[in-house]
Amino acid sequence: MPSSPATKPPRQARSRQTLARLLDALESLLADRTFEEISIHEILRTAQVSVGSFYARFPTKDALLPALYDRWDQELRGRAVTKKDQEEARSLSLEGLTARFIGNMVKNQRRRRWFIRAVALHARQHPQMITREQRSKRRQLHRQWASLVLEHRDRINHPDPEEAVALAIFLVVSTCREKVVFSESPHASSFRLSDRKLTAELQRAFLAYLGVTPRQ
Amino acid sequence: MPSSPATKPPRQARSRQTLARLLDALESLLADRTFEEISIHEILRTAQVSVGSFYARFPTKDALLPALYDRWDQELRGRAVTKKDQEEARSLSLEGLTARFIGNMVKNQRRRRWFIRAVALHARQHPQMITREQRSKRRQLHRQWASLVLEHRDRINHPDPEEAVALAIFLVVSTCREKVVFSESPHASSFRLSDRKLTAELQRAFLAYLGVTPRQ
């Protein structure tokens, strides 16, 4: 249902595999180049799929990346957060909550960096990708995090806690993406920072900005 | 001298104007589209310059954006910081210093957002652009800022002040760019935030992360 508007869903197992091969091929090729730089023919060769077969499923090349995005989002939704998880999260301290979320964020960005880079670059010029992103599971998780953090409102020292939490999340997400996804090309050579350290520092920044002082 | 390697500098006033027209044309077209999306012919039509004239100056299309970058960087170097300015900056409080720098940053990003967006997108896939950026005046200003901040080392509460300052700058620059340059498309609709407010909050985040407590 959240798949591309003009994309016909496969009816047979055979074509479902072809689709999977296409998306896999694209994902692997994205490691080296932008979506724009990769030609259809190249994707098709990698996936061992013929041109006609592709255009039977997708209206244009541009429909392919959104489809990959959807698959990823579905995957995220698959590991649905249970009621139990939510209860558990609610019982955590603000520090614990932050540590867990930021830890996951860094880990995920690291694992899927190529894919995230491609989507981020593509979204900058394709509005439909942006709206897709806004309805994504990822965004939903951010909202969940925000409300969980706001349950510790008494420890937040900022004139407008709601706004502050939103900006704090924006801040760590932007920084994390810039660092992990974009600033680690061989040419960038900005300061080195292990993921462990990055996580710790982002946590520190998050809590400090919200004006949270350690409990003694 | 810092102009593109294979780019021939103009010898006559006439061609210097042509060059300027080309760069102006590109800069204005970047407001709506990516560099990749803009064709040479379009730039030439806008600048009222012929194809041959362009290729007499530039080896390829890709040499044009770096040239625009250089012009901008030269402009920055033009308004050189005098000894007096430095003295003055040194006499400011940490809060004053931060306010000034972040204020300028937000203002500049706002003014030149299209151009910055183009460069950021292009740099992601063209290494030569990255090295250019690293030797830029902008980077140099960041380093200057870092060392000025470190003169207030006694007010910084972080196990590794040097590293912390570097990351703090990275943090505010990344966030500012993400917000001003990328997150304000009509489709993005993330939370609204005036430049004034953004500046204030980034300042708060910067100082809080460094563990600076207000002087009483």
Place this chain on the structure above:
DNA sequence: TGTACATCAGTGAACGCGCGTTCACTGATGTAC
């Protein structure tokens, strides 16, 4: 001041390559009776 020549600057029709896409076709799978 004038003439000859070299260099700089500019012109735009034409080229050719690469890419996304089309199309006429064959083969595989599912369904009805």
Place this chain on the structure above:
DNA sequence: TGTACATCAGTGAACGCGCGTTCACTGATGTAC
């Protein structure tokens, strides 16, 4: 269980458009004597 037909799925040669670039040329400016 077998046959007929509809639909789904896959094939790859060929097309054509748009783009960056070339090239043979004309005109303007600077320099030497």
